[in-house]
Amino acid sequence: GAVVSQHPSRVICKSGTSVKIECRSLDFQATTMFWYRQFPKQSLMLMATSNEGSKATYEQGVEKDKFLINHASLTLSTLTVTSAHPEDSSFYICSAASDVADYTFGSGTRLTVV
Amino acid sequence: GEDVEQSLFLSVREGDSSVINCTYTDSSSTYLYWYKQEPGAGLQLLTYIFSNMDMKQDQRLTVLLNKKDKHLSLRIADTQTGDSAIYFCADYKAAGNKLTFGGGTRVLVKP
Numbered sequence: 001g002a003v004v005s006q007h008p009s010r011v012i013c014k015s016g017t018s019v020k021i022e023c024r025s026l027d028f029q030a031t032t033m034f035w036y037r038q039f040p041k042q043s044l045m046l047m048a049t050s051n052e053g054s055k056a057t058y059e060q061g062v063e064k065d066k067f068l069i070n071h072a073s074l075t076l077s078t079l080t081v082t083s084a085h086p087e088d089s090s091f092y093i094c095s096a097a098s099d100v101a102d103y104t105f106g107s108g109t110r111l112t113v114v
Numbered sequence: 115g116e117d118v119e120q121s122l123f124l125s126v127r128e129g130d131s132s133v134i135n136c137t138y139t140d141s142s143s144t145y146l147y148w149y150k151q152e153p154g155a156g157l158q159l160l161t162y163i164f165s166n167m168d169m170k171q172d173q174r175l176t177v178l179l180n181k182k183d184k185h186l187s188l189r190i191a192d193t194q195t196g197d198s199a200i201y202f203c204a205d206y207k208a209a210g211n212k213l214t215f216g217g218g219t220r221v222l223v224k225p
Contacts, residue, residue, distance in 0.1 A: 006156070032211065043202065043217045044157075093156050095213075101145045101206045103213060105157040 002028050002098040006106025013084055013113055021079045021109045023094030029074035030096035034103075035067070038091040050077040084113045118205055120216035127224050132190040134219045136203035139184060143205035146179060147213070148188045151200045160188070160201075198223045 003026040013019050023033055031052050036044040048069050049057045056069035066088075068080040077096075081088050094106040118138045126132045138146070144165050149157040163170045163177045163186075170177045176189040186203055200220050204213040 034212065041220075043215045046212060049212065091154075095157075097211075100208075101162075103147075103159070105149075105159075107156040108154070110154065 002096075002102070002104040004094065004096050004104045004106045006094050006109055008109060009107060010110045011112070013111070015085055015113055016083055018080055018082045019084055019111060021081075021092055021094075021111075023077045023079070023096065023106050025075045025096045025098070025104070028096075028098040030077075030098065031074060033071060033077040033094055033096045035069060035077075035079050036093045036095070038093060038108075040091075044093060047079075081111065084111070086113045089113045118203060118214050118216040120201075120203055120219045122217070122219065124219055124221045125224060126193050126221065128193060128195055130193055132188075132193045132197065132221060132223075134188045134190075134201050134203075134221065136186040136188075136216050137184055138186065138203075138205050138214075138216075140205065140207060140214075141181075141184065142207050142209070144208055145206040146177075146186050147204045147206070148175075148177065149202045149204065151202065151218070157202065193221075193223050195223045195225060197221060 005024045007022050033050040035047045038044050047062045050069045050071040052071045058064045071077040089112050093108045095103045120136045147162040148160045150160050151157050161172050174191045178187045200218045202218045203216045
């Protein structure tokens with residue numbers, strides 16, 4: 001089946017630095033990828049929809065300058081958390097659509113900002 | 115609105131059946147999904163059902179959909195300790211091309 005690889009799985013960074021998270025579709029091309037944030041014991045919150053070759057569509061309340069999304073190819077989307085602060089600590093998950101309404105999720109990235 | 119709601123917690127004995135319930139508000143939902151999340155991991159698709167179906171069975175999993183009441187359920191037969199996890203239901207709408215998730219139901223299987 002479809003596989004989505006997300007790296008790193010865990011990262012600790014200092015406050016004020018930037019962190020990049022990669023999401024790759026390994027065996028299919030994904031024109032659309034999605035980035036979610038999940039707080040402890042809560043559901044997934046959609047942050048943005050990443051479209052190959054165009055600007056990402058951000059959900060209301062998500063700072064586009066804070067969470068930079070790049071979807072340079074049909075198999076790779078990246079999320080960069082810029083000038084990270086402790087409140088950005090969270091679990092970030094990407095997903096890719098291999099077909100209409102057929103979503104595959106990455107294994108998630110645990111970000112801790114100290 | 116685009117609400118999807120689930121009960122927070124379910125405790126079940128090993129070998130019994132588990133039933134996880136979900137309600138949604140948007141009648142334009144075309145697909146409804148059940149995902150499983152284990153601690154520190156991503157989401158694993160368990161099963162999905164088209165909105166024009168009433169039931170779908172896949173091994174130990176049975177999904178029931180009551181479209182009139184906008185109610186979805188997932189039944190896990192012969193629940194095992196490995197089934198302990200958080201289960202999310204989600205609905206998909208073509209307009210918007212995105213999933214809306216429920217809050218998740220934490221299932222605890224006791225030996």
